Amino acid sequence: MLTCPHPPPVTIVLDPRDALPHTRTAQAAHDPATGRATIHPTIGTDSTICLAYDILAALGKPVPVTGYPRLDPTPPWAMTAAWILATPITHLTVLRTHLLTRRRLTDLLTLRERTGVHLALVCHRPRPTPTLEHALRAIDHRIAEAAAHLPGDNATNPPRPRRPLQDRWLNLPALTTFCSLDSPQRYCRCTPPLAHTRGFQPPQMPPATTAEVARRLHTATAHPHLAAALATAVFTAASDTQLATAHATDLAPHAATITLHDPDGLRHGCTTHPVPPWARPFLLAASYQHRIAAGGDTPLFTAPFPHTGLPDPTALAEACKLRPPQPPRKRPRSHRPASDKPPQETIWPLSNAHYRFPWAVMEDMRGCPAPPARHR
Missing domain, CATH: 3.40.50.300 (P-loop containing nucleotide triphosphate hydrolases)
Known part of the structure; x- marks a missing residue:
């Protein structure tokens, strides 16, 4: 305890x-x-x-x-x-x-x-x-x-300024690989090198987008492990099967790094990722919740208490208005009123080790050059 x-x-x-x-x-x-x-x-x-x-x-x-x-x-x-x-x-x-x-x-x-x-x-x-x-x-x-x-009535809360990205959908390339068809990975206790030594470049976001993502995750759920899982997917571009390999001991003190395992080499191999400052509170909260529950070395991004069914991570992402880049929308027919246009559902690409994403998205995520045209 x-x-x-x-x-x-x-x-x-x-x-x-x-x-x-x-x-x-x-x-x-x-x-x-x-x-x-x-x-x-x-x-x-x-x-x-x-x-x-x-x-x-x-x-x-x-x-x-x-x-x-x-x-x-x-x-x-x-x-x-x-x-x-x-x-x-x-x-x-x-x-x-x-x-x-x-x-x-x-x-x-x-x-x-x-x-x-x-x-x-x-x-x-x-x-x-x-x-x-x-x-x-x-x-x-x-x-x-x-x-x-409480000396007196001399403190007031200033009005909150309107955020430029408020109520807007944020298309994050890192979430393109979130939903995976890979089979569950076997547990590994290795200590892999940092991501940059493997040539992996973390997804980059503008400062305004980073602040907005952190604010939405803070206010979208009270479940620390769900917020931590989605935050980790945003700064690592990891799949759900990779996130399931992280245990409580894979988080460094003060949440400086997080280790995701891939002993079968389906993705990038076992990699240690630096945790950006905006994401550390979420991973720390998930770690503290496991320590309070005396869960031991259990999977970090799972609930440490018996539950009756928790929200799906993709549902949490949609509640935060976070999604992978979407295909272009079809133009509505001219005779159809704009008010009757049905809302567009979020498309989550299903990926596995043999699937190759559009190279424009991969360049944003990993910085890798596009192959020759004959290999596309």
């Missing part, structure tokens, strides 16, 4: 008058990009799963989480801890903790022990409730007044 050896003390913030400026200050301080998150728990329920969903939603993840038993709290809390560990979150402020039950407070304190996050519990009472005092009886904590901890 993943634990933090010396978590920081818990701060109990007393706000007996439930002052609106203090609440606004706490909410305005919410900015996961700078390491601070403010949670307003769902009231009127004793469900510990709802509290995990509240934290995931504050981190920008869609909830509720699908694919797991509806009443099993273990996967949502493991995902919550994994995302906090993999992202810059260092401070977690929880409002209205005087309404939390003992079970929900215990889960919050367990999250603190796993992640080492600075936990601030805002209690809108003159003194901590008996439930809160009992939960913190054996835990290092301190009491602060709201006027000192």
